[in-house]
Amino acid sequence: MMRVFVAGATGAIGSQLVPRLVAAGHEVHGMTRSASKQAMLSELGAVPVLADALDPDQVAEAVGSARPEVIVHQLTAIPGVVDMRRFDRDFALTNRLRTEGTDHLLSAGRAVGVRRFVAQAIAAYGVYARTGGPVKSEKDPFDPAPAREMRETVAAIRHLEEAVLGAEWTEGIVLRYGAFYGPGTSMAPGAEQFELVRRRKFPLVADGGGVWSFIHVADAAEATAAAVEHGRRGVYNVVDDDPAPVAEWLPALAQALGAKKPMRVPRFVGRLFAGEAGVMMMTGVRGASNAKAKRELGWRPAHPSWRQGFAAA
Ligand SMILES: NC(=O)c1ccc[n+]([C@@H]2O[C@H](COP(=O)([O-])OP(=O)(O)OC[C@H]3O[C@@H](n4cnc5c(N)ncnc54)[C@H](OP(=O)(O)O)[C@@H]3O)[C@@H](O)[C@H]2O)c1
Numbered sequence: 496m497m498r499v500f501v502a503g504a505t506g507a508i509g510s511q512l513v514p515r516l517v518a519a520g521h522e523v524h525g526m527t528r529s530a531s532k533q534a535m536l537s538e539l540g541a542v543p544v545l546a547d548a549l550d551p552d553q554v555a556e557a558v559g560s561a562r563p564e565v566i567v568h569q570l571t572a573i574p575g576v577v578d579m580r581r582f583d584r585d586f587a588l589t590n591r592l593r594t595e596g597t598d599h600l601l602s603a604g605r606a607v608g609v610r611r612f613v614a615q616a617i618a619a620y621g622v623y624a625r626t627g628g629p630v631k632s633e634k635d636p637f638d639p640a641p642a643r644e645m646r647e648t649v650a651a652i653r654h655l656e657e658a659v660l661g662a663e664w665t666e667g668i669v670l671r672y673g674a675f676y677g678p679g680t681s682m683a684p685g686a687e688q689f690e691l692v693r694r695r696k697f698p699l700v701a702d703g704g705g706v707w708s709f710i711h712v713a714d715a716a717e718a719t720a721a722a723v724e725h726g727r728r729g730v731y732n733v734v735d736d737d738p739a740p741v742a743e744w745l746p747a748l749a750q751a752l753g754a755k756k757p758m759r760v761p762r763f764v765g766r767l768f769a770g771e772a773g774v775m776m777m778t779g780v781r782g783a784s785n786a787k788a789k790r791e792l793g794w795r796p797a798h799p800s801w802r803q804g805f806a807a808a
Pocket residue numbers: 502503504505506507508509526527528529532546547548549569570571572573574575592617619672673674675676679680681682
């Protein structure tokens with residue numbers, strides 16, 4: 496049994512993670528900004544803690560009174576639909592949570608001597624270099640030239656990764672999640688991204704050769720719980736077994752939603768409507784391998800492929 500402090504406990508992933516940690520016998524302290532979400536945290540089995548992640552004193556006090564052995568950082572503020580031409584603007588608050596928010600949690604954790612610090616990163620964009628094979632392992636190099644519209648976002652993710660992995664006083668673990676789908680995410684029946692596909696507003700750009708790795712949010716929570724219990728310092732890709740090009744998954748998703756085939760637009764039209772970032776996501780992005788997470792965390796996704804997973808979302 497451990498005392499675990501979850502920042503972002505009410506979010507898409509946090510709300511799946513908290514009950515799993517509680518069921519495993521851990522004492523969970525869940526952080527939220529809103530007094531109105533405290534009841535929800537109690538129902539999930541956590542001790543609610545009120546704090547704003549961007550206020551260092553509030554974070555220090557929240558962590559100081561919980562005195563956790565493990566901190567989990569799942570703080571984000573991502574809109575349901577991101578304007579790809581203004582990616583950094585739409586991620587501005589998330590970027591602060593990944594830079595200042597990470598630093599505040601780390602220094603509060605250091606003060607109470609947390610022995611493990613698990614943080615959310617991303618395998619979906621701007622991380623792996625867009626050269627070589629379609630599927631990357633944690634050892635593959637970073638993208639040296641992220642799309643112009645997402646430079647600040649990629650810099651924030653790198654800050655988070657470097658700060659967590661560089662914290663020698665604790666076991667720093669970075670989980671690079673694939674694109675989330677499932678309950679509470681924007682890729683679920685009736686939610687924003689599924690609706691864009693259903694209404695044929697999610698076109699295929701050029702050859703649609705960009706490779707995406709997805710992960711059902713419940714599987715992401717399972718892997719996170721495993722990392723909390725026995726992860727080792729380092730990076731883990733938390734993705735499903737089936738990285739696939741947009742040209743494959745997008746028409747399959749449209750079909751599953753009973754929609755018409757997605758529109759196909761040339762690269763220059765894609766650039767006009769979705770910027771360099773949008774074209775990169777559609778044509779250049781690479782997928783990720785989950786071999787290390789399976790091997791070292793003893794984790795297996797219950798939804799090994801988005802092919803069946805989307806239908807079950
Ligand atoms: N890998 C991926 O594909 C990925 C990763 C992340 C998010 N997403 C998607 O993005 C969409 C939105 O998700 P989201 O994670 O941004 O929202 P969310 O699911 O509502 O989670 C945000 C969490 O961060 C907390 N938070 C945000 N700002 C905070 C602050 N200043 N102080 C304290 N806590 C703060 C929120 O707490 P309170 O609101 O309770 O204060 C909440 O627990 C979803 O569709 C999700 O699937 C995708």
